[in-house]
Amino acid sequence: MATPFDRLMDTIRPHLPGSVDQAIRQELFSACQEFFGESNVWREDCDLVLKLDEDEAEIMPYTGQIKRLLYVKDMDSTPVRGVTMTDTIQGILKFPYKASGDSNYIATVAIIPSDPISRDAFPIVPYDLVTKYWREIMWQVLAQMMVQPNKPYTNPSFAALYQSKAKGGIARARKTTNAGNTQNSQTWMFPQSFNRRK
Numbered sequence: 396m397a398t399p400f401d402r403l404m405d406t407i408r409p410h411l412p413g414s415v416d417q418a419i420r421q422e423l424f425s426a427c428q429e430f431f432g433e434s435n436v437w438r439e440d441c442d443l444v445l446k447l448d449e450d451e452a453e454i455m456p457y458t459g460q461i462k463r464l465l466y467v468k469d470m471d472s473t474p475v476r477g478v479t480m481t482d483t484i485q486g487i488l489k490f491p492y493k494a495s496g497d498s499n500y501i502a503t504v505a506i507i508p509s510d511p512i513s514r515d516a517f518p519i520v521p522y523d524l525v526t527k528y529w530r531e532i533m534w535q536v537l538a539q540m541m542v543q544p545n546k547p548y549t550n551p552s553f554a555a556l557y558q559s560k561a562k563g564g565i566a567r568a569r570k571t572t573n574a575g576n577t578q579n580s581q582t583w584m585f586p587q588s589f590n591r592r593k
Contacts, residue, residue, distance in 0.1 A: 398517070398522075398525075399522060399525035399526045399529060400423070400517040400518075400525060402529070403423075403525070403529050403532065403533060404416065404419060404420075404423075406529075406533060407419055407533055407536055407537065410537055410548070411537070411540050411541075411548040412547050412548055413546065413547030413548060414540065414546070414547075414548055418540070419536065419540070420511075420516075420517065422536050422539045422540055423517065423518060423532070423536055424508065424510070424511060424518045425535075425539060426532050426535035426536045426539060426561075427507070427508045427518045427520055427532060428507050428508060429535055429561075429565075430528065430531055430532055430535055430561070430564075430565060430568075431462070431505070431506065431507045431508065431520070431524075432462050432505075432507045433565045433569070434528075434531075434565045434568040434569045434572065435462075435463075435465065435505040435569055435572060435573075436524060436528065436568050436569070436572045437459065437505065437506040437507070437520070437521065437524055438465065438503055438504065438505055438506065438572075439456045439457060439459075439503070439504055439506055440501050440502070440503050441454035441455070441456060441486075441501070441502045441503075441504060442454075442499065442500075442501055443488065443499070443500050443501075443502055444497055444498065444499055444500075445490060445494040445497070445498045445500060446494060446497050447494055447495070447496050447497055448493050448494065449493060449494055450489060450490045450491075450492060450493045450494070451481075451487055451488065451489055451490070452487075452488050452490070452500075453485065453486050453487055453488070454486040454488060454502050454504070455486050456486075456504060456506055458506075458509070458519055459506040459507060459508050459509055459519065459520075460483070460484070460506065460507055460508075460509050461480070461483045461484075461486055461504045461505070461506060462483065462504070462505045462506060462507045463480065463483065463504065463505050464478070464479070464480035464488065464502060464503075464504055465503045465504060465505055466502075466503050467488070467500055467501070467502045467503075468500065468501050468503075469498070469499070469500055469501075470499050470500070470501070475490070475500065476491070477490070477491035478490050478491065478502075480504075486504075488502060508520055528564070528568060530564065531560075531561060531564030531565065531568060534557045534558075534560040534561040534564060535557070535558075535561040537553070537554070537557040538554050538555075538557035538558035538561055539554075540554075541553050541554035541557065542554040542558075
């Protein structure tokens with residue numbers, strides 16, 4: 396059964412005559428790092444416990460590696476201000492206070508792919524994200540490949556075009572994700588102190 400990356404490779408090859416799959420795969424990993432690192436569309440909620448008298452906690456995503464901390468909420472979904480991530484590799488969070496008791500939180504982080512296990516492997520990315528954003532990833536791969544000098548597929552003009560399309564795609568993906576995948580939705584909420592409905 397073909398995976399989204401298999402289909403993506405089939406779409407990319409005709410644009411890059413004379414290229415080898417290994418070179419495309421290497422650029423594919425780089426393109427995924429760029430796309431997911433800039434768009435924040437790959438997110439994961441990580442449960443954590445801040446222990447008594449401590450102001451640091453560690454989180455670890457299920458797959459991939461942490462690019463940045465987006466936000467932290469307590470178990471009542473109240474945002475916690477001032478939390479920073481001091482180490483994205485180890486997943487170390489620093490709270491602005493020491494815990495008065497063991498407290499549970501949820502940290503939402505943006506994820507990028509980890510290095511593939513082998514040079515021939517595809518990046519490990521959620522199926523639905525590759526299916527949704529295959530064009531943006533393809534544009535980034537084509538831009539990176541076509542800018543390489545002295546190749547049969549070298550084309551600086553097309554490289555600039557695809558780079559522009561990729562950057563626009565990243566911006567749109569980031570905006571859509573931040574808006575909760577809605578369009579023209581109401582961005583503010585009526586103050587609940589004026590809500591007289593019981």
